[in-house]
Amino acid sequence: MSYLVHLDVFEGPFDLLLHLIERDELDIYDIPIAKVTAEFLEYISTMQLLNLHVASDFMVMAATLIQIKARMLLPKPVVCEEETVLAEEEDPRQELVERLIEYKKFKELAIDLRAREEEFARVFVRPLPEAADRLVIEENPLKDLSVWDLLEAFKNVLDSLAPEEEPVVAPKEEISIRQRMKEIIAGLAVSGRIRFRDLFGNTNSKAALVTGFMALLELMRLRKVRVSQDMTFGEIMIAAAVEEGASE
Amino acid sequence: MNLLQARAVIEALIFASPEPIGVPQLCDYTGLSKHTVQQILNDLGEEYRKEHRGLQMIEVAKGYQICTHPFCAPYVEKLQKNPRSTGLSQAAMETLAIIGYKQPITRAEIEVLRGVRVDSALNTLLEKDLIREAGRKDTPGRPILYGTTRAFLKYFGLKELSDLPGIDQWLQEEILREKNNEDAGDDGDAGDGGSSSDDSDANNAVEQ
Numbered sequence: 380m381s382y383l384v385h386l387d388v389f390e391g392p393f394d395l396l397l398h399l400i401e402r403d404e405l406d407i408y409d410i411p412i413a414k415v416t417a418e419f420l421e422y423i424s425t426m427q428l429l430n431l432h433v434a435s436d437f438m439v440m441a442a443t444l445i446q447i448k449a450r451m452l453l454p455k456p457v458v459c460e461e462e463t464v465l466a467e468e469e470d471p472r473q474e475l476v477e478r479l480i481e482y483k484k485f486k487e488l489a490i491d492l493r494a495r496e497e498e499f500a501r502v503f504v505r506p507l508p509e510a511a512d513r514l515v516i517e518e519n520p521l522k523d524l525s526v527w528d529l530l531e532a533f534k535n536v537l538d539s540l541a542p543e544e545e546p547v548v549a550p551k552e553e554i555s556i557r558q559r560m561k562e563i564i565a566g567l568a569v570s571g572r573i574r575f576r577d578l579f580g581n582t583n584s585k586a587a588l589v590t591g592f593m594a595l596l597e598l599m600r601l602r603k604v605r606v607s608q609d610m611t612f613g614e615i616m617i618a619a620a621v622e623e624g625a626s627e
Numbered sequence: 628m629n630l631l632q633a634r635a636v637i638e639a640l641i642f643a644s645p646e647p648i649g650v651p652q653l654c655d656y657t658g659l660s661k662h663t664v665q666q667i668l669n670d671l672g673e674e675y676r677k678e679h680r681g682l683q684m685i686e687v688a689k690g691y692q693i694c695t696h697p698f699c700a701p702y703v704e705k706l707q708k709n710p711r712s713t714g715l716s717q718a719a720m721e722t723l724a725i726i727g728y729k730q731p732i733t734r735a736e737i738e739v740l741r742g743v744r745v746d747s748a749l750n751t752l753l754e755k756d757l758i759r760e761a762g763r764k765d766t767p768g769r770p771i772l773y774g775t776t777r778a779f780l781k782y783f784g785l786k787e788l789s790d791l792p793g794i795d796q797w798l799q800e801e802i803l804r805e806k807n808n809e810d811a812g813d814d815g816d817a818g819d820g821g822s823s824s825d826d827s828d829a830n831n832a833v834e835q
Contacts, residue, residue, distance in 0.1 A: 390717050390718055390721060390741070390743065391741055391742045391743035392742045392743070393741065393742040393743075394742075434743065436742055436743045436744070440742065478739070478740075478742070481740055482740060482741065482742065484797075484800075485721055485724045485725050485728070485740060485741075486721060486724075487793075488724040488727075488728060488791075488792070488793060488797070489717070489720045489721045489723070489724040491724075491792035491793055492720060492723065492724050492727070492783060492791075492792065493714065493715075493720055494792075495783040495784060495785070495792060496714050496715065496720075496782065496783060497714065498697065498784065499782065499783060499784040500700075500714065501697035501700035502683075502685070502694045502695060502696075502697055502700070502784065503694055503695040503700070503703050503707075504692055504693075504694040504695075505642075505645075505693075505694075
């Protein structure tokens with residue numbers, strides 16, 4: 380939208396009506412109902428123009444105003460003198476006016492309260508209740524206990540704990556190639572032949588595997604052992620080379 | 628305990644009490660007579676006033692409380708971690724005014740007076756503990772009646788309900804209106820009786 384419309388915010392239809400009456404300095408006891416109704420409707424259509432949500436309360440009030448306006452326009456039935464007097468007393472606006480005045484009273488009381496609210500927002504009291512709790516002396520659950528009792532209790536707890544096991548430090552397995560060579564020779568001396576697979580049967584450390592393998596290679600280089608494989612991917616057998624030498 | 632000591636003790640009690648502390652409690656704690664306590668309270672209040680202290684003693688919610696002087700507000704505000712949020716909305720304030728002066732009152736009665744729905748205003752007020760449910764009205768549907776709380780008195784710095792601004796004029800107008808009603812029709816008596824019992828209920832509610 381290219382233009383701005385200033386609209387006061389009204390708390391409700393009474394508030395708007397009062398505003399209209401006060402703005403035009405109308406007599407609340409003798410509201411020119413046609414004028415006020417027109418202005419009220421104008422306000423509502425402005426709200427609709429601005430796509431503001433028009434609360435149903437405003438619609439009810441608009442309907443009420445129109446009804447009152449219609450009743451005031453209707454000619455009063457003149458039957459007899461006494462009834463005419465009664466009819467005149469019964470102003471269609473009366474109920475609305477009473478409610479308006481009542482509302483006005485509370486609106487003014489609300490203003491008084493607002494003034495007090497503002498006045499008391501400037502007065503500070505001690506912010507409790509946490510601070511107050513500290514003042515309350517509660518039954519001390521640690522009464523009659525010394526620090527030694529606490530130590531004793533702590534010691535008991537410590538004692539009741541299972542002794543912590545020292546972490547086992549696995550010693551690094553240091554196997555020299557030479558030692559592995561001796562082992563292989565010794566093994567061959569006992570069983571004659573060893574399967575390549577069994578050479579590493581009980582080791583799981585990479586270093587042991589490597590030393591074992593190197594020991595084997597070294598033994599082969601020294602022609603101490605003979606390695607044979609019957610078929611591709613078949614079992615590799617290690618045998619002492621002495622026999623071979625002997626057979627030669 | 629001489630008078631000076633008694634004064635010191637009463638000042639300390641008011642200061643240390645988390646809530647406004649009333650004369651009966653002060654008598655109870657100090658063993659002093661009501662008359663003496665009242666006199667000491669007057670003295671103390673006067674002293675705070677005369678000496679232009681940063682503190683003042685106020686009478687609120689049927690008790691006494693020591694609080695800061697409004698003059699110091701701009702400075703004391705700097706201390707506040709959670710500054711008192713902005714005041715009540717206009718809707719909440721109007722609703723609260725109606726409850727304050729007409730309690731106990733039902734939601735429907737408030738809506739007739741304000742001409743709009745008041746659910747959200749009521750919720751706000753209940754949340755802020757400024758109003759509370761004060762029983763049910765003995766009419767069809769037994770609607771909930773609302774009344775103000777002690778926190779309401781404290782919020783506005785009121786001694787008691789009769790301390791509400793303009794209450795005298797309000798009551799006079801109400802009495803006048805009831806008289807007019809009485810003069811106007813037979814229903815006057817019933818209306819009269821109803822509203823006067825309402826008033827006493829409201830006072831009881833706040834005392835509790």
